[in-house]
Amino acid sequence: MxxxxxxxxxxxxxxxxxxxxxxxxxxxxxxxxxxxxxxxxxxxxxxxxxxxxxxxxxxxxxxxxxxxxxxxxxxxxxxxxxxxxGPGMRAQGGVGQYASARISSTVIYGKDARQQVDIYTPDDAVGDAPLVLFVHGGGWQMGDRARVQAKPQHFKEAGYVFASAGYRLLPGSPVEQQAADLGAALQALRAQAETGGFDPDRIVLMGHSAGAHLAALVATDPQYAGEAFGAIRGVVLLDGAGYDVPAAIATPTMEMPLLYRDVFGTDPARQKALSPITHVGGKDAAHWLALYVAERANAKAQSEALMAALAKAGKDASALAITGTDHGRMNRELGTEAGKAQTEAVDAFLARVFG
Structure with missing residues (x-):
């Protein structure tokens, strides 16, 4: 098409x-x-x-x-x-027909039905493969860990174990609890690494949209992951625009400012505390890649600002514009030929982190 x-x-x-x-x-x-x-x-x-x-x-x-x-x-x-x-889906033979992968196991880390992580393990995993843990988007209010498209199959074929984390959502669970859920998911995953076939100390977080914000927050503020924080070797952010919440809300061209105010509230101290950029300079993850849609000015500004702050703090951090895509396709086409640009960028990053 x-x-x-x-x-x-x-x-x-x-x-x-x-x-x-x-x-x-x-x-x-x-x-x-x-x-x-x-x-x-x-x-x-x-x-x-x-x-x-x-x-x-x-x-x-x-x-x-x-x-x-x-x-x-x-x-x-x-x-x-x-x-x-359905609008936005592709015809037979296009990107809408994603390669499927079977869930190998599911880790339950809480009582809520969303507090689960699906693991996709390569058939030939020997227990020391790196883990790519995906955090879905959805405006902090929706989304599903099952919507992973081609990513599990792609990363399995590349020799990684892939996992997709569920977490509680608004309105019942504020952002602080969502980040805490992801930290708890990391701890539970590491405890079952042998069963999952991956190395508990070699983990990359990957998040899209709101999931990118949460992944960045967990990888810059150790309070959420606790003892699992040191296992986060790298972070891949897919078209997020909320790494500096006060700056995002104050931007005149901000998309859906009411959404951000509803999610993060009006208290400047809370907005700052939930901004990954606030925590840069502490025990940040060592390697970072922020991909953003070239035409999205807010995602560009936020991604480049976070990566610049991390680089200044001595981390391996870079921001990269992806052309010919949009916010949704950046995520759902990862691991496909249609998403070649973002796929190659992520693959190269992972090879550098785990090489």
């Missing part, structure tokens, strides 16, 4: 949502209540904002909500195309 066609699909999705999302109009069927709540949490309720938001963040919708949206688009057009494929 060419760029123009993808843009049309994204625009159609945004238009379909931006019309009667939260209320029934002109005889159109309402989206399920949970899907409407999910869209509101992700994009707000302003129609103009929803159009812009969904063009970029469609990939962060749950599978059920994306399916409902596709069916609604099909009903509006009077054909089955949307129901079959």
């Amino acid at each position: 060419n760029i123009a066609a993808k843009a049309l699909i994204a625009a159609a999705a945004a238009a379909a949502l931006a019309a009667p999302i939260l209320a029934q109009q002109r005889g159109n069927a309402r989206l399920p209540a949970e899907c409407r709540a999910e869209i509101t949490a992700l994009c707000g309720s302003d129609r103009a904002q929803i159009r812009t938001c969904l063009r970029e963040k469609y990939a962060e919708l749950s599978d059920g909500c994306a399916k409902s949206l596709g069916e609604r688009m099909a009903a509006r057009r009077g054909n089955g195309e949307g129901a079959r494929r």
Whole structure:
């Protein structure tokens, strides 16, 4: 599918949502209540904002909500195309058909259903493979550890054990608890490293969007991971824009500032405490790579500022712009030919960290 066609699909999705999302109009069927709540949490309720938001963040919708949206688009057009494929997904043979990998084991580190980590172990793992631990995005309010696309298969084939962490979400669990969950997940993983087939002292955190913020926070502020902190050898950040929360909220062009204020509150001290850049200069992880979508000015500014601060503190840290992609594709195409630029950058980084 060419760029123009993808843009049309994204625009159609945004238009379909931006019309009667939260209320029934002109005889159109309402989206399920949970899907409407999910869209509101992700994009707000302003129609103009929803159009812009969904063009970029469609990939962060749950599978059920994306399916409902596709069916609604099909009903509006009077054909089955949307129901079959859904806006933002690719046709047969494209990137939407991701290589699958079977979960080898699941580590439960708490009582909540989200406090689990899925592990994908290569068949030939001998117990000393490095571990890549992925932290999903979703605006600190949604997301699922199961939505890993091609990443498990790609990293397994490269000789790594891949894991995807779930964590509790807003509104029930504030950001502090989410970071604590990831720290607890690290500790639980290390305790079961032999079963998982990986080296407990060679771990790279990788996060996308809100997950990038959480990964950076856990890798700069040792209070969350505790004794597991020293096992974090490196960090890969995928298109995050919240490493300096006060600066992000104060930026006039900030995307969805209300979301950030809802998540981080209005207390400057709390905003600062939850900013990874605040903690740079202490016991930071040694190696960092921040990838950002070239056209996203806020992600660029935040990524470059964090990497510059880490480099000044003596860490191996670099920020890299990725062209020809968007916020969702940066994540979901990692490990595929369509995501060659980010895949090669991450592979080279991991080889350097673990080489």
